[in-house]
């Protein structure tokens with residue numbers, strides 16, 4: 001588990017207490033802390049001095065914004081739960097719009113510098129907020145006698161787009177709390193949030209439930225999956241496997257903001273702001289701690305360490321992008337991501353690092369990977385598929401880079417040694433060997449055969465069992481035994497020989513199979529019949545899954561939204577799978593022998609359309625003809 005410190009920059013002499021409060025906002029340290037690395041991070045003393053000068057010496061506390069001019073523009077959020085602390089997030093600003101300055105990452109400043117142009121046009125006046133964590137009622141609602149168990153004060157400015165991110169410490173493990181922000185010296189309060197800390201590593205935890213999401217494309221459809229999971233209120237934490245935002249330009253009733261493909265810091269901030277304006281995203285953020293990782297679209301489609309499909313480190317693509325280089329774009333995207341997500345800064349010496357792990361009692365280790373942006377070898381970029389075919393088996397190819405890859409294998413070993421029952425790997429892309437009609441993908445684990453083989457060898461050689469891979473990226477559901485074909489015996493009928501399972505989930509709203517349910521089922525049948533370890537597949541429904549882990553088994557329940565072309569609360573149970581501890585394979589019969597949609601080995605597909613309205617709690621037979629929004633409309 002990673003560690004962070006709450007005492008950031010506390011020794012700064014300038015403006016004493018104000019500096020400490022500035023530093024309480026972790027976003028001033030994002031992605032690096034200035035007291036550790038001069039030249040990196042925001043110059044807190046400068047921001048503080050600037051404020052003092054403008055206020056005629058009144059200090060940062062002499063806040064020029066009147067509370068009535070300010071709003072909590074994008075709700076509240078929490079994330080990265082530890083046993084004794086959690087990250088809290090909000091944005092308090094005079095406007096919902098993001099700061100227009102792109103100056104902060106241009107010019108001759110240090111790499112990844114968050115330093116601000118001296119006395120820039122940015123508004124110098126800081127906004128002060130107090131935050132507090134309260135005891136919570138048994139029902140998760142605010143308790144009448146709520147007691148403050150953790151509190152503090154933080155400032156924010158336009159330098160960090162008026163975002164606030166604090167670490168609330170001194171909390172009890174595996175405990176539900178309420179939290180709230182208040183504008184200093186006023187009764188202007190944010191929405192009341194709810195969150196939950198992690199259990200301690202050695203705690204005997206009976207069950208942990210994760211709601212797992214990926215690929216939430218705002219213009220493609222409504223985030224019904226977020227809203228349904230929030231209203232059902234069945235999970236402990238949210239895991240997002242990436243493509244939390246998309247960088248594209250798109251039209252229609254949820255047209256992208258800004259109305260163009262995004263490249264600059266302003267662009268990425270504005271796009272994050274648009275997504276966080278969604279009421280279903282806000283609801284799920286307000287009441288659960290998120291553990292997110294990113295995939296390509298947080299930066300750019302089919303990204304790797306040095307480029308992406310649309311920005312190829314060539315003169316041509318540089319000019320096409322309006323003069324933003326691959327590296328500059330990545331910095332802009334990373335900075336906005338850290339500002340807008342309730343996530344910890346993992347390693348202050350490694351500002352691109354998001355890979356990290358969580359020990360959730362003696363029940364599971366949740367190992368969160370970055371197979372995308374950190375150090376991936378060249379991927380499929382649309383124009384180079386023949387080249388990728390030639391090099392996919394190259395031994396040097398890596399999805400993670402050697403630093404992360406070695407850490408990953410060590411995490412698996414350590415988890416087994418400490419006796420955690422399950423190893424859950426929160427990963428972006430499909431791990432199982434899936435051959436499509438066009439062949440193998442070059443952009444998932446199949447494009448990096450050596451990396452995949454090293455992973456499987458580590459698991460088999462060290463007899464590391466009870467492994468559960470999670471994946472997103474594909475916009476379809478895929479459930480497989482974790483097998484090493486051609487190397488280890490595997491029986492697809494019984495599952496014998498596997499070393500775990502993979503649950504790869506569909507998108508929240510990004511497009512999957514287009515066409516009818518019947519067409520999608522035929523596609524699924526083709527895929528299941530052509531791929532040995534693939535046991536169930538469906539590409540029609542948008543949705544999410546709930547992973548419930550206890551010591552004797554893991555259960556994965558897949559849910560579909562029947563249409564994301566409207567905001568609705570229909571939640572269709574698609575299929576349930578169980579994995580017995582020590583089994584290292586899906587229980588047979590797969591899915592209990594019967595699923596609602598798609599196609600699976602040796603099981604019946606029975607479409608009932610019997611759907612739960614998560615708003616009214618009533619069941620009804622529901623059908624929609626249109627799944628997605630039209631994004632080409634003006």
Ligand SMILES: [Fe+2]
Nearest residue numbers: 215243473510
């Ligand atoms: Fe996606």
